[in-house]
Amino acid sequence: MLSIHAHPQRRSVLLLALAMGLAHRGPPAFAQAATTAPGPAPADLRGRTLDGQAFDLARLRGKVVMVLFWSTDCAVCRDKMPELRANVKGWQGRPFELVSVSTDAARAAIETHQRLVQLTVPASQRFTTLWAGEPGLQHSFGPPGQLPALFLLDKDGRVVESHHGRVPAQAWDRVADLL
Structure with missing residues (x-):
């Protein structure tokens, strides 16, 4: 059993351990918890945006x-766009970015979509878009699988959550937690 009457420096370490739920197993568990393995490598996404600008996720x-893989012929993806745009506007001024990668087979499909966006969507609700078929595009997300495929990255660039298919509202709660 741990004693809170220990030396003042040890007492603060023990109280911290108790608060973290680590001390109930005694010092060996606390020592194990203090050593952490390195986390996953930061995600990678590099290429050119639809407007020709160089892009590097780093x-x-x-x-x-949030990195979103989607397609203009995916009904669920198109249905999600107003929510995504509203959240982009809502997080404006905060350290948050939404980056989309179109998986359309033909670049013309996403270009047509982008022209409509330029005409109908306020600038405060637009986000960076790349096309997966662009020569030189590189990413570490693997095949996107079911669309939409959303990957949430922390401030260190590491994937902390992913969703395939309909994106749950809780994903936005997670953004708030990470900010």
């Missing part, structure tokens, strides 16, 4: 980032 470190 430049967004320090921000919470």
Whole structure:
């Protein structure tokens, strides 16, 4: 059993351990918990945006980032766009970015969509878009699988959560937690 009457420095370590739920197993468990393995490598996404600008996901470190793989012929994806745009506007001024990667077979499909966006969506609700078929596009997310495929990255660029298919509302709660 741990004693809170220990030396003052040890007492603060023990109280911290108790608060973290680590001390009930005694010092060996606390010692194990203090050593952590390195986390996963930061995600990678590099290429050109639809408007021809160089893009490197690494430049967004320090921000919470959502990377969305989608297609203009995916009804669920199109249905999700108003919610995504509203959240982009809502998180404006905060360290948050949404980056989309179109998986359309033909670049013309996403270009047509982007022209409509430019005409109908306020600038405050637009986000960076890349096309998966762009020569030189590289990413570490693997095949997106079921669309939409959403990957949430922490401020260190590491994937902390992913969703395939309908994106749950809780994903936005997670963004708030990471900010």
